Amino acid sequence: MTVKVAIAQMNSVVGDLAGNAKKIIENVELAAAQGADIVVTPELSLVGYPPEDLLLRAAFYHQTEQCLNNLCSSLKQFSNIYVLVGHPLAIADEYYNAISVLLNGEIAHTYLKHSLPNDAVFDEKRYFATGKDPVVFEVKGCRFGINICEDVWSGNAPELARDAGAQVLLAPNASPFHMNKSDFRVETMRKNISSLGMSLVYANLVGGQDELIFDGNSFVLDSSGTLCARLQHCSVDLQIVEFIHGQPVPALIAPSLAVEGQIYQALVLGVRDYVVKNGFPSVLIGFSGGVDSALTLAIAVDALGASKVRAVMMPSPYTAEISWLDSREMVHRVGVRYDEISINACFSAFKQTLSSEFAGLKEDTTEENIQARIRGTILMAMSNKYGSIVLTTGNKSEMAVGYCTLYGDMAGGFAVIKDVAKTMVYRLCAYRNSLSDIIPERIITRPPSAELRPDQKDQDSLPPYDILDGIMQRYMEENQSRAEIVAAGFAEAEVERVTRLIKINEYKRRQAPVGIRITHRAFGRDWRYPITSKFRD
Known part of the structure; x- marks a missing residue:
């Protein structure tokens, strides 16, 4: 039988629980009108991503639980549609990054994120405990597993889902943008998921959250790694993809963009x-x-x-x-x-x-x-x-x-x-x-x-910008040493000059306003160097 999966590429607002719930309902309504059986929303779609230290407040979990229960009741009108909703969850004294599967006014399943990223712009180990168990559910004879974001990037969560019988892996994500990230995601998922013989639905968040940009670009791969669907870049979007015996039917693929x-x-x-x-x-x-x-x-x-x-x-x-x-x-x-x-x-x-x-x-x-x-x-x-x-x-x-x-x-x-x-x-x-x-x-x-x-x-005051930018990229973004940069063809005096200026101006950057991150390493969340330091490499 055919199973229709809707990818709801949402723009959630951190802390706007009622507003985000309304967006989820609107997406489910649109998907239901197109005959969807499953609706997948992004990671932490109910509360926005990343909530940061809101996750340290008990009231945040209490209000999230109330909102999730209200959402269950509101979605009861859409009978027999499985809706995947991301939210934080408190269980006893532990806190988790969770996905709940809502069905007919009830929480049918809850999956707890296994792999918690704790590098670059991520610090989920500050807030969450790790889940251990797979979740697999059946819809019209097809078995769907759930992973959340980092689970499909590292760790053994995909294997656990496959071993539990999953044919299709549903992966709600909040994967932030940097240039050429979309192609990198697809290639990584081919290595990590397609190699296991599962199809993949990668549902990514879209929107700006302080310095982070979530670019959408949600996509679907079949079990051989063929790209079968891709949603819009940096735009709210909804797309239905049909699955037959666990394999997606080719659908709309949004055009890729040059880096500019x-x-x-x-x-x-x-x-x-x-x-x-x-x-x-x-x-x-x-x-x-x-x-x-x-x-x-x-x-x-x-x-x-x-x-x-x-x-x-x-x-x-x-x-x-x-x-x-x-x-x-x-x-x-x-x-x-x-x-x-x-x-x-x-x-x-x-x-x-x-x-x-x-x-x-x-x-x-x-x-x-x-x-x-x-x-x-x-x-x-x-x-x-x-x-x-x-x-x-x-x-x-x-x-x-x-x-x-x-x-x-x-x-x-x-x-x-x-x-x-x-x-x-x-x-x-x-x-x-x-x-x-x-x-x-x-x-x-x-x-x-x-x-x-x-x-x-x-x-008059700086090296030519092509030289300055080349040194900056290698030193700051790629963590190369001065010797490595010189070996790449840059003049030693210019390398010494630029790297020295980067070090001594940390105090200025700490006082700069937040700004948009478009590289894999930006000054701010990615760059945490001490202002007071005598270290020289």
Whole structure:
């Protein structure tokens, strides 16, 4: 017989139990209308992922239990449909990451996650105990097993399900995005699940949660590892896949995206969800006419619409005319509110106030940073007055080596391109312009400059960005030693310079706003180096 399995690629909100339950019901209703027998929702779909230290509060478990019971009652109307719902579960003095199978108003089965990830952005061993037993249930003669996320990545949970008779493995997931992650998931599941002779339904979460992005890209493999279905990237989706004798019938496969498309859509999703889920009415961007602020502005407009984005140009005595012209051109193209607020008077007042203190000392980065901090103060004042959140525009290359100003260009609430290397910034601008031409070409091609002193260029203070990014990626993302990086062809002096800058600027990064993670190792949750350290490798 044919069994119809619905993958509900949901965007859960952490802590919004009632709202998430409503989304589950809506997905079940849509799936039921298409004849679904099973509906699979993502990991911890009822409470959102990751709940972090909400999991240390007894009230969180109590309210989850109440909500799950209410959900059972609400789903009773959908007779004979098996609904897999993810939730935390307290049993005596132990706490588990669980999936319950709801059927006809009852909890028919509960599976407890076996493998608890405790690396990179994960710390589930802080909260949960490990399950030990498989869960397999039969629908129309086909036997379905359950694993949760890390279970299908490591450990022996898939073998236990197979040995218990599972033909199809249902795997609710909350697998966060990094570039090219979708293809990596498929290849890993072929090795771990298809090799065991089972088909796989991989139901992944979608949405932004603070710095994490969950990209969806849920998929189905048959027992030979053939891709039979794939859902949308970075979008809520629902798809029905038919199974005959445990094998999926080929269905819709969403097109794969080039890496620039993957990243850009993830950034748009991250901005939209951070702003909307946290209730901000609009966003402010300090717009300089440079490539970083241009990309940030494009992402914000695509995420929120032009009516919720405001760009503020704050020229100083060193702002080039070309920056004014390019800024005005871009805001005209995207249709956002645009204001120009000169910082000249404030800058003069600061210098006058400090003139006796700094008498006899030449101007240096102190005066450069004063300009950046005046701009940060103006943006934060506007944020306070209007309730808008400030989106910062610094990229990963700058954050790595400290080419940024505390309480200046780092001032704000959300760092959109914090994990995007400068070389990728240019690629993303080209990608966005391939969709529609909104970033003036001169913004992309002119040499980048902070414009804090006469004729300033970034490359006066930094190595060329292709060299900087190459060293940063190898040292920070891939954990290579300095000797290994030199052996790869980078000049020893440049390697020493960049790695030193990465180390000594940890104190700045600790004070930066959270930002979107798009690589497998970002500054923040992935990177936990001490500020005070004498270690040298």
